[in-house]
Amino acid sequence: MLNEIKHIFFDLDHTLWDFEKNSALAFEKIFHELNLDIDSQEFITTYNPINVAYWKLYERNEIDQESLRTNRLKDAFEAINYEVTLEEINTISNLFIDYLTTNNHLIDGTIETLEYLKDNYKLHIITNGFSFAQEAKLQKSNLAAYFVTVTNSELSGHKKPHQNIFQYALSLANASKNQSIMVGDSIEADVLGAMNFGMKAVYFNPANEHVSHEQIIQIQKLTQLKNIL
Structure with missing residues (x-):
């Protein structure tokens, strides 16, 4: 649910x-x-x-x-x-x-999807990227304003799929597992990492690659989140 x-x-x-x-x-x-x-x-x-x-x-x-x-x-x-x-x-x-970060092209549907979600959900980032680069990407691409919290692996001391980075992110966001969902393109780091922690997850799979885990929710376009959430 x-x-x-x-x-x-x-x-x-x-x-x-x-x-x-x-x-x-x-x-x-x-x-x-x-x-x-x-x-x-x-x-x-x-x-x-x-x-x-x-x-x-x-x-x-x-x-x-x-x-x-x-x-x-x-x-x-x-x-x-x-x-x-x-x-x-x-x-x-x-x-x-x-x-x-001198170029900041976004995945198709990013702004449309975030605009749709922002009024009904609190949005957050969990990234393994280097903190200085990720902050620059968020600022220069005008994404920063959409997100309440940003968790990176350097701040948390752990990288996805380690459960501690998800725990750190939830604590920072003052969120519980059952109220939270992870969206990402890595089946191992984002999806299975979140699910093994006890969170729900959505696999962003634009190439429509085969996934053996049938219970995983998949989308090929970001705008499909509007049909799920």
Whole structure:
């Protein structure tokens, strides 16, 4: 039953904030600025799955933040057979963080959905992203005004899917489990993380990927939340 829901917790990257589009534009700017002969679209196609894989390692505490930032680039350049030095990788990594939030495209339907929900629910963010970057994304994309609280893994001391980050977020929001629901694009971090904690969850699954858990509520478009909540 979803009629008792009062608090909606959203993931940020890939759920509301279009990480793929914004990161592609950041790399395009970097390659042009550094005069690197790289097709930015080819690079981002290679980089995206590598980045996702490294984020999963980071969420499981198998690598630290610096390893995430460096090795995802190193592996992507190796995959396209483009030689770069460690110094160049560090430069690109720093520029990427600087430039990532200069573009702030949102997932289709984000504003429409938040406008629909904001009057009847308290909206919140739970993100594993780095705090300085996530705050910049929320401010520069004009999303910040929609959310009552923002929980990130650095503040809580834990990353999704760890139950402690969900407990931290609920405490910050003064919300209970039965009044709360999580919406996110990661089946492991967002959906199963929330469900194992005892919260309801909605899987944002725009690619309509097969999910073995039949009881999971799925949407392919954010605007479909209007039919659920």
